[in-house]
Amino acid sequence: MGLYSCFRRNIKVSVSIIVIIISVLCYKKYEELQNFTTEPRGHRLVFSQEQLNQYDGHVQDKLYMAVLGQVFDVTDGRQHYERGSSYHYFIGKDGSRALVTGNFNDESSMKDHVLDLSCNDLSTLLNWRKTYRKKYKFVGFLNGRYYDEHGTETNYFKQFKSKLKECETEKINQEKENLKYPPCNIAWNEEEGSHVWCTKTSGGIARNWVGVPRQLFTPGEEKPRCVCVNYDMDSDSTNLLKKYADCPDTSTMCNIFNT
Known part of the structure; x- marks a missing residue:
C-alpha cells in the first residue's frame, strides 16, 4: 500500500511539473503574440530624411528606399539599386513620382508629390508599392509628406486616400459609360x-x-x-x-x- 501511495504521489508530481512547463510555454507564446500585434501600433520605426540618406550601401551597408512614405529594404536587389545601377536614383529617398514619370533626375522637393497625377498613374503607383511589399522587407516610415515623426498619416496622405476614392468612383462611372x-x-x-x-x-x-x-x-x-x-x-x-x-x-x- 505504501508503494502504491508513493507511486501515486510521483505521478501527481510529474503531472504537476508538466502542467507548469506547458503553462510557462503558453504564457511565453502569448507574450510573443502580444508583442507581435502591438509593436507596429505603439513602436513604429520612423526615419528622418537624414537617416534614410545614410542607407546608400556605403555609409550603411543596406539599401533603403521609400514609396509613398513607406520604407523598404531593397538590399536583396542590390544589383538594381547600388550606385551605378538603373534604379539607384530611388535609394535614400522617396522618389515615388519618378515611378510613373520616369524622371530619374528630379531632386526637387516635389519628387514625392503625386496628387496632381492621373488616376491611372496613381493606380500604377499603388501597384509599385504592392510589388515592394511583396518582394522586399518593410522597415518603417519616412517622416515627411506622408507620415509624421510618430508614423501617423499626415493630412497630405489623407488627401491622397480621398483622391483614390474619387478615382474609384471615376472608374465605376467610366465602366458604366463604356457599357452605354x-x-x-x-x-x-x-x-x-x-x-x-x-x-x-x-x-x-x-x-x-x-x-x-x-x-x-x-x-x-x-x-x-x-x-x-x-x-x-x-x-x-x-x-x-x-x-x-x-x-x-x-x-x-x-x-x-x-x-
Whole structure:
C-alpha cells in the first residue's frame, strides 16, 4: 500500500511539473503574440530624411528606399539599386513620382508629390508599392509628406486616400459609360487612312447591338473619342455626340481622313 501511495504521489508530481512547463510555454507564446500585434501600433520605426540618406550601401551597408512614405529594404536587389545601377536614383529617398514619370533626375522637393497625377498613374503607383511589399522587407516610415515623426498619416496622405476614392468612383462611372457607349474599333493604313467601325464586340464590350460610330465630346478633354451609339436605346447626352463628316447616319464604318 505504501508503494502504491508513493507511486501515486510521483505521478501527481510529474503531472504537476508538466502542467507548469506547458503553462510557462503558453504564457511565453502569448507574450510573443502580444508583442507581435502591438509593436507596429505603439513602436513604429520612423526615419528622418537624414537617416534614410545614410542607407546608400556605403555609409550603411543596406539599401533603403521609400514609396509613398513607406520604407523598404531593397538590399536583396542590390544589383538594381547600388550606385551605378538603373534604379539607384530611388535609394535614400522617396522618389515615388519618378515611378510613373520616369524622371530619374528630379531632386526637387516635389519628387514625392503625386496628387496632381492621373488616376491611372496613381493606380500604377499603388501597384509599385504592392510589388515592394511583396518582394522586399518593410522597415518603417519616412517622416515627411506622408507620415509624421510618430508614423501617423499626415493630412497630405489623407488627401491622397480621398483622391483614390474619387478615382474609384471615376472608374465605376467610366465602366458604366463604356457599357452605354462602347469604344469603336480603330485602324489605319497608308492607302485608306484612318477608319473606325462598330461590331457587337467592339471595345471589348459584348452586346446584342452593333451601333454606329460617333464622336463623344467629354467636358475637360481636348479631343473627342470614337464610340458606338445605339440610337434606339440612347436618349441622353446627345448634345455631346457628333457625326463624322461624309459618313452616312446608319453606316457602321466611317473613314476619318480629316478628323
